[in-house]
Amino acid sequence: MTAAPSSSSYSTKVPTIKGLSAIRQLLKFSREPIKFSEQCVQEYGDVAKISIGSTQVYLFHHPDLIAEILSKQNQHFIKDISYRSLAGIFGNGLLLSDGDLWQRHRRLMQPAFTQERIAAYAATAVEDTAQMLSTWKAGEVRDIHQEMSQLTVKVITRALFGVDITQTALETGEALEAIMLQYYHKTQTGFLFPSWMPTPSNLRGNQAIKHLNKIVDNIIEQRRHSPQDDLLSNLLSAQDEDGSQLSINELRDEVMTLLLAGHETTANALTWTLMLLAQNPEAATNLTRETQSILKGRDPDVTDLPQLPYTEMVLKESMRLYPPAWALSREVAQDCQIGPYSLKKGTAVYFSQWVVHRDARFFKNPEQFLPERWQDNLENKLPRCAYFPFGAGPRVCIGKAFSMMEATLSLAMLAKQFHFTLVPDQAIELLPSITLRPKQGIKMSLESPNIRH
Numbered sequence: 001m002t003a004a005p006s007s008s009s010y011s012t013k014v015p016t017i018k019g020l021s022a023i024r025q026l027l028k029f030s031r032e033p034i035k036f037s038e039q040c041v042q043e044y045g046d047v048a049k050i051s052i053g054s055t056q057v058y059l060f061h062h063p064d065l066i067a068e069i070l071s072k073q074n075q076h077f078i079k080d081i082s083y084r085s086l087a088g089i090f091g092n093g094l095l096l097s098d099g100d101l102w103q104r105h106r107r108l109m110q111p112a113f114t115q116e117r118i119a120a121y122a123a124t125a126v127e128d129t130a131q132m133l134s135t136w137k138a139g140e141v142r143d144i145h146q147e148m149s150q151l152t153v154k155v156i157t158r159a160l161f162g163v164d165i166t167q168t169a170l171e172t173g174e175a176l177e178a179i180m181l182q183y184y185h186k187t188q189t190g191f192l193f194p195s196w197m198p199t200p201s202n203l204r205g206n207q208a209i210k211h212l213n214k215i216v217d218n219i220i221e222q223r224r225h226s227p228q229d230d231l232l233s234n235l236l237s238a239q240d241e242d243g244s245q246l247s248i249n250e251l252r253d254e255v256m257t258l259l260l261a262g263h264e265t266t267a268n269a270l271t272w273t274l275m276l277l278a279q280n281p282e283a284a285t286n287l288t289r290e291t292q293s294i295l296k297g298r299d300p301d302v303t304d305l306p307q308l309p310y311t312e313m314v315l316k317e318s319m320r321l322y323p324p325a326w327a328l329s330r331e332v333a334q335d336c337q338i339g340p341y342s343l344k345k346g347t348a349v350y351f352s353q354w355v356v357h358r359d360a361r362f363f364k365n366p367e368q369f370l371p372e373r374w375q376d377n378l379e380n381k382l383p384r385c386a387y388f389p390f391g392a393g394p395r396v397c398i399g400k401a402f403s404m405m406e407a408t409l410s411l412a413m414l415a416k417q418f419h420f421t422l423v424p425d426q427a428i429e430l431l432p433s434i435t436l437r438p439k440q441g442i443k444m445s446l447e448s449p450n451i452r453h
């Protein structure tokens, strides 16, 4: 690992793409955002600006500048158009809201994510994984992305809302897929076709949103009639300092946000992890060795987490190469200074985990899957935001500890019981939508692991 250049080494002259070339670049940005971001960094370095009339987009790809935006000067930024375009799904839920509303709701929800609560959710993650594995047999081929989505949606709804949606898990996954494709098409066309326009992807996506709304209403109704000690029951009865309660719309937005943000990302993390393990047999063997020697014939519980360091390193490395949240963006709410750059109100800023996580200044052999690189506490030695799969600062993912717990326990159980190989000749393509998912799923064969200890 080489040292990061200090902020003072930035040139104050920002390479600016203007005129026709800017329009061409924006179109390319919309169509192939990952390739575009990579090329932009290769050509222009850590900072570039696209300027079309009064529209200014800054692309920042240095950790110091990203940390300024997400952490130190977070108060100068709000969520931008790419988030606002999701209001039809998430309403004003935690992912999209800003200011006082965001702060109030984050405070209300935070108690559901304490270490103690997360330890209690572990049993749900283990039970649901065990149930899934009990239906799997060596010799079968499964679409791993679909399986992981169904698993994580069950875990999140049981853990946070106390509701079992096994019956609707498949439909939920299909609805989510339609929404992801709708958003992908929106970005591909530079947000030219708003959701009300009857394009095929809008029609399918809007139908899917209606369907998910019904599922969410149903979840809320179930808990309203029989409250328990879960996040949803607590939100239903929660009162703020001034005695006000969440309105039905606020509640619906938060449940939808947690339902989707809380399972889609973890499902993608597990899917990409199994793909990477199939492509890297040595790492897969190390993982199986760890899980079999620690767990032997039993299922894990939360106290096993510290004994599964390799499992955790595999996940960290997988989220470095395939970050489920692959890019973040913001809008400048108030004129400010980021490093040597003066940003005016209304300017958009964009940065991609995909690009930063593959920066050779911070990660040796960045394209290689090497879980061992996380040994000796690499994460704490890196500059802040050189690795940020869960974001950073006050808007850091509220479910970070939840998903690391869930993914580690589930992965340990999967690796202990099966060896995964990719079905040959399938195209594995990236779908960079709200999250980074495989475009056509990933088909894998299940085999019994056969390793020597």
Ligand code: HEM
Binding pocket: 094, 095, 096, 106, 257, 258, 261, 262, 263, 265, 266, 269, 323, 324, 325, 328, 329, 388, 389, 390, 391, 392, 394, 395, 396, 397, 398, 399, 400, 402, 403
């Ligand atoms: C591998 C799994 C996950 C990844 C990679 C991930 C990633 C992220 C990222 C990058 C952000 C910040 C977005 C931004 O700054 O604009 C975020 C926010 C958020 N995540 Fe996650 N997430 C994961 C799992 C979860 C889970 C399990 C939950 C719920 C239990 C969750 C709920 C949320 C919510 C509600 C926010 C908005 C927080 C706020 O703005 O206060 N996420 N997530």
